[in-house]
Amino acid sequence: MRTSIATVCLSGSLEDKLYACADAGFDGVEIFEPDLVVSDRSPEEIRALADRLGLSLDLYQPFRDFEGVAPDLLEDNLRRARERFATARRLGIGTVLVCSNVATATVDDDEVSAAQLRRLGDLAAEHGIRVAFEALAWGRFVDDYRRSWRIAERAGHEAVGVCLDSFHILARGHDPAGIEEIPGDKIFFVQLADAPALTMDVLSWSRHHRLFPGEGAWDLGAFVRHVARAGYGGPLSLEVFNDVFRQADTRRTAEHALRSLVWLEDRAARLPGSPPTLQRIADPDVPTGFDYVEVKAEDTGDVEAVLGQLGMTFRGQHRTKPVRLWSSGDSRVVLNEQHARDEAPHLAGVGLRVTDAAVVSDRARALAVSPASRRTQAGELEMAGFVAPSGLEVFLNDRDLGDEPAWVAEFEHGHAADPSDPASGGGVRAVDHVNVSHGRDAHDEAVLFCTSVLGLRTPPATEAAGPHGLVRSQVMRSDDGRVRLSLNVAPGGVRHPDHVALVCDDVVAVAQRARERGLRPVPVPDNYYDDLRARFGLDGQVLATLREHRLLFDRSASGEFWHFYTPRIGRLCFEIVQRVGDYDVYATDNTPVLLAAQDRMDRAAAAGTPTAGRSGGRSS
């Protein structure tokens, strides 16, 4: 179906919005009247710009407080409507949204409202315009789409139909199945928004907290299927009022919005009983594991030192690029010094193993994701890849050579992998998860990227208190847990290091050997061990082991989690974890301990003083 978006979803001037929508690939837009009012461009200029950009102008909105009024007010409302229809004509727009009356309705009578809409229909028809009547969730008398349709039907005018907005229908808990009883040609417009499951007054919820489809709590796929089964042939349009999107980058938000709409139509198309008007894109192909993680810096030497302390093996230098590979078991860390002048070590990319990279690439392209390219020479493996919203490069690998990915053969002059050691000896075995921090305004986009493009799932989000505020964390994972990404939102201005968590089967041994090789893990305070004893009633020997190696600990109903962190190296650190039993989460309770310790180390480093703590700190 055609794609459209209300200009109110985006930041910037009206021209900025039109350019961004066209570049993202939308077919059309709804002009939100206040965006036109504040613009210095005439309606004719906006029309001409949209024509040049190949955008249709699908709707002019909103026209408020029309129906259900006393006769004298009706005349003034018709005068107002005439002005708005004239503006719509100047914009070349054929459909005007009429919201159900909130402020001035005094007559609660379908017949009166229908008669008034009939007069509006006459006026609209004179201007060559149709009016789409919409029940607002907080309308004075009309707050249910079934009633707005009943009134529009009773109006019996060819220029009068309805607009259906998923927010107003689902926020009130109304069953959208009734949409299928409305003739498709009387549904003049469809607006879509998702929303989080909040309990708050519906007006604030609507004005500030709407989300793009796929980011909230509602089943919009089923909603769109109802609309399509009704025979609606117009655009699917987004109308998302959200404080964050309003202040985010216009172009990124437009791409993000289109991605959500394409994802939604695909989802609806996959439901049983969906009509062929709904278009599918390539199937999702959920990654089966991490192929590698890539760390980039002008000088990756400090990272190599830590990988060595953790017992990983240097596998060689890339034959044509200043790129080095370390591995242990099935974990691989690529260290990239290309074009990294002045860059501190940071997580630059992840490789994912997929069944068919071409299918994932097709799906990503359909979802408006930018491709990434890898510089390859003759004989080297070409890999499909793309850039995630955070800037992280994601490459896809569907080719192995024996136990290892085929591309490993491009690295020379390193040690051989020895499958019996160190991984089988309790050393690092695989990448457990990758933890990425970004700002509040990048978060929803990143989550939607992971769900729509990669097909990852979202368990409930968590929160942890850090010394500079709350850190929200959303894990994205494959069903089997072999791919887990944790997306963290830190308070404004705070940037916690990203981290790569490596899993082993004997974290005490890894910690012991790492310490012998000189690693000083993030110092965990004594108070933490007193707290562990109180919380879990751990026996003295276990507690002594944890304390000796400064390990963190958690227990769930299904198992235990033992772990420690390396100090920050640039914008990155490593975590070593051991999962005992079926422990399947992330010890969120320990995050405040980590954040406080990192903060102490950062402050000590800034002040040039050593950190305190029995385990000793390392300030760089």
Place this chain on the structure above:
Amino acid sequence: MRTSIATVCLSGSLEDKLYACADAGFDGVEIFEPDLVVSDRSPEEIRALADRLGLSLDLYQPFRDFEGVAPDLLEDNLRRARERFATARRLGIGTVLVCSNVATATVDDDEVSAAQLRRLGDLAAEHGIRVAFEALAWGRFVDDYRRSWRIAERAGHEAVGVCLDSFHILARGHDPAGIEEIPGDKIFFVQLADAPALTMDVLSWSRHHRLFPGEGAWDLGAFVRHVARAGYGGPLSLEVFNDVFRQADTRRTAEHALRSLVWLEDRAARLPGSPPTLQRIADPDVPTGFDYVEVKAEDTGDVEAVLGQLGMTFRGQHRTKPVRLWSSGDSRVVLNEQHARDEAPHLAGVGLRVTDAAVVSDRARALAVSPASRRTQAGELEMAGFVAPSGLEVFLNDRDLGDEPAWVAEFEHGHAADPSDPASGGGVRAVDHVNVSHGRDAHDEAVLFCTSVLGLRTPPATEAAGPHGLVRSQVMRSDDGRVRLSLNVAPGGVRHPDHVALVCDDVVAVAQRARERGLRPVPVPDNYYDDLRARFGLDGQVLATLREHRLLFDRSASGEFWHFYTPRIGRLCFEIVQRVGDYDVYATDNTPVLLAAQDRMDRAAAAGTPTAGRSGGRSS
């Protein structure tokens, strides 16, 4: 009464928090257990630090999920309690908070819970500790303070009493009058938080949206009076979980917190029937008008040019400082070039007329406000002043000389004020309001400053959409409207210019003369006038006048508002307004037009291109 605060209200490490609380003037703190757990300081070190800083440690909290459990779980809970009591002893804290059980309660029986609390009391007494039992608003069985007291009373143990938290009581809508039926010596602790009137789930409301007293919707004065009348003699302590405060500057938040507590006790003390244990501070003395506004810059020449265009009069240079004065009618603009190297023009201070400056200063001092000083020479007027949270300096004047403030005589070599012109001729007559922008994390503090120190009122806040996001606006005003400050919160990273609004009786004449003198007001787009016609049905002549002078317009039930803005000068602009009839608000509907036009001018200035628009733009 003694003042205290829970460490969870503040950002930073535990030591940061103790230093900030001591500096702000708190008598004591509650140690929030997770703050201790993540700290690398031992409990003994914290105790010693608090002693040195003169802070009492009033409460160790929270101990969770104790009562109403099965017998086997009770034993483990007592084991946990023993650990926590030991820690409290190491901290030298005599009172531990026990929250009503949320997670593990299975027995809904007062007698069982009382018996279990009695055992806890025995254990506590062995450690020399008292336990304060608190009903959480979301407790499994105990969610009402009247029930927590019933259980504590039935426990009949000298070491068992209750903790009363205004949030848990008022969020549930429970009547706090019942507090007076609890013996004061069984109220072991009182925690205070305000909250906005939100409709949301009570747990999220509590964890993220609490406010300091005076900033929310609740009558905490009455609450404190109930507590005092019950005979409670412990500290009044703040426990405010708020996402913003958690990430704000520790010291500023501590001062802000103390201010709210002192204000609250004063408010409670002024209620009829308050006992003498509640302390009053100096009376509020609401300002009666603006004495002056002060603009500071390395070079204030551009500001002088605009003031001249607006018809104001140069009144002279200060006799000992590089400071100049312009006036018109009762409006005065002080231009200050002292110590302003590299500073663009910005609003640096306001002078307020008060009845008795000494009283206001006393009140400000009691409310932990920092004093500001003015460099004075022999024979010059000494003025009391202080620094508002935004950094704005506020000076108080209670002395006039004839029609003008006494300090005007310090300016020399300017023109005389002529009361018949320009003000009486329709020119600028007075300062109407001052509009200040600040970040989200400064907002609550600034509002509390204006209400508690200056005694200003807060009409409902408004919102306006700008090209980079929503701008929230809170007007602070005296009852008669002669002092109005508008505090604006712009989206992250956006800084709109502050503005000074000057009122006149003939804005068309001021605009006309200003244009003749070369002023190009902020260009208002044609679409705006089309919208005005549609909205208000204005007649052609009025519309033509508005359009010719590019004036903005609003109408309320009680009058009209005509206004225009000068271009930005540094971080400042001026607004000229005319209020017709009893129009008493601020034309918030026009704010998006202003923000969009300012954005176009800023972008044009950055790009070096002229702005479009029939009225002509000016890009600097």
